[in-house]
């Protein structure tokens with residue numbers, strides 16, 4: 001896709017939600033859906049949905065709506081979910097272990113090959129079948145296994161060091177849970193999951209209940 005035809009980030013951020021709802025519809029055996037029905041499910045307006053999907057060529061037909069399976073497959077391809085990603089976790093504490101324990105990521109194609117920590121007490125332990133290795137081995141492991149995605153679940157003080165190792169060893173995608181604004185090269189995509197920020201936003205909405213517009 002050339003620069004002018006690039007799809008906006010706000011549209012991209014809505015795609016996983018469409019993808020998830022379409023998956024749920026398929027599980028219920030529903031094979032056809034109109035943009036109005038999708039609107040009721042997702043909370044986005046029908047015209048927003050049509051506009052979003054038109055960015056990728058438009059999948060619906062007037063009077064018919066969308067074929068759920070076809071649309072989900074297409075969105076899966078657009079999201080890059082039609083392949084698997086080799087993934088590692090740096091920081092095998094509470095959150096790192098919780099991420100490693102969740103099978104859903106693997107089912108979606110994100111295979112966790114190893115975890116890395118600096119605490120000798122953790123090294124050698126396994127979470128499911130995922131071994132916790134010494135962080136000193138991480139750089140070589142990434143190079144040898146062509147790791148695609150690195151997950152950061154270390155304390156924030158170590159997060160930049162970990163990101164630097166990821167970058168030098170060729171990782172292109174970083175999923176960062178540490179509350180730190182990491183500096184990465186242009187070649188690297190970073191997606192931050194700042195759980196606290198989300199919780200503080202919830203706190204704002206509770207405090208200002210009658211005072212905001214939901215999107």
Ligand SMILES: NC(=O)c1ccc[n+]([C@@H]2O[C@H](COP(=O)([O-])OP(=O)(O)OC[C@H]3O[C@@H](n4cnc5c(N)ncnc54)[C@H](O)[C@@H]3O)[C@@H](O)[C@H]2O)c1
Pocket residue numbers: 090091092093094095096116117118119122135152153154155156158161162177178179195196
């Ligand atoms: N636990 C949560 O629910 C939660 C919620 C919000 C944010 N976070 C963030 O996620 C991160 C991890 O939180 P946690 O609760 O799992 O912490 P934790 O202390 O349980 O685990 C952190 C792990 O990172 C390891 N570590 C430290 N420096 C390292 C390095 N340089 N290389 C490799 N491993 C290293 C530690 O030995 C430890 O095992 C923190 O940045 C925290 O702020 C966690």
